[in-house]
């Protein structure tokens with residue numbers, strides 16, 4: 001039977017590419033989104049993938065959201081924790097609100113989603129979790145203490161949860177994308193982005209599809225011996 005996958009932030013950017021790749025590979029996909037209904041409807045029409053609205057930073061909303069997906073599509077076998085936001089600014093300007101928003105969404109969302117599906121995965125002795133980290137969680141980035149801390153936290157979360165899931169057939173891995181051609185990266189000031197791209201050995205931004213194909217690799221049934229790993233996909237910008 002087809003596996004059921006939930007992709008958070010799954011209707012745009014890297015998440016959209018992951019949702020589509022999973023569907024094309026035969027998964028039943030639920031694409032979670034937080035805010036933009038119009039874009040979600042357009043995504044559904046474009047891809048034939050159902051979009052489900054909830055805020056990953058809200059624990060109860062994640063519990064209810066996963067229950068809704070399970071009622072409509074079946075038990076969740078795969079979680080891709082992709083939802084992420086930026087609130088960039090140097091420490092001088094970063095508010096406590098900007099810190100909380102990024103930590104609660106990018107890192108808290110991983111906890112909330114895994115918690116919601118964990119018991120069921122343990123009972124069924126199968127699960128695949130892929131957490132989308134970042135080069136900026138590995139190397140740091142000027143103006144991103146909140147984002148770098150959250151993404152770095154994702155890498156620790158991955159290694160800890162991988163140990164807990166191992167005996168139950170649940171793998172937990174991370175991908176650390178570099179700078180990918182998405183709206184999030186397009187929001188970086190053009191002069192700053194040009195300097196960043198100049199430091200990427202491959203000489204260009206990555207494509208969302210280049211992250212999606214790695215997700216497919218990690219969530220395969222045959223991937224049971226790969227757990228606790230981080231796959232860095234960054235055009236050679238940070239070799240770690």
Ligand code: CAA
Nearest residue numbers: 088089090093134136141142143178179184185188189192
């Ligand atoms: N190293 C040293 N100095 C730097 C610097 C760097 N890397 N980047 C900026 N600065 C300096 C500037 O030259 C400027 O100095 P002056 O005041 O002397 O001119 C100063 O820092 C900037 O001060 P501001 O008061 O303007 O800073 P700000 O609080 O408004 O923040 C910024 C500016 C948000 C950091 C902006 O430079 C920026 O957006 N940088 C890019 C951040 C980034 O890479 N974000 C990634 C988003 S995409 C993503 O996160 C996806 C992923 O996973 C990869």
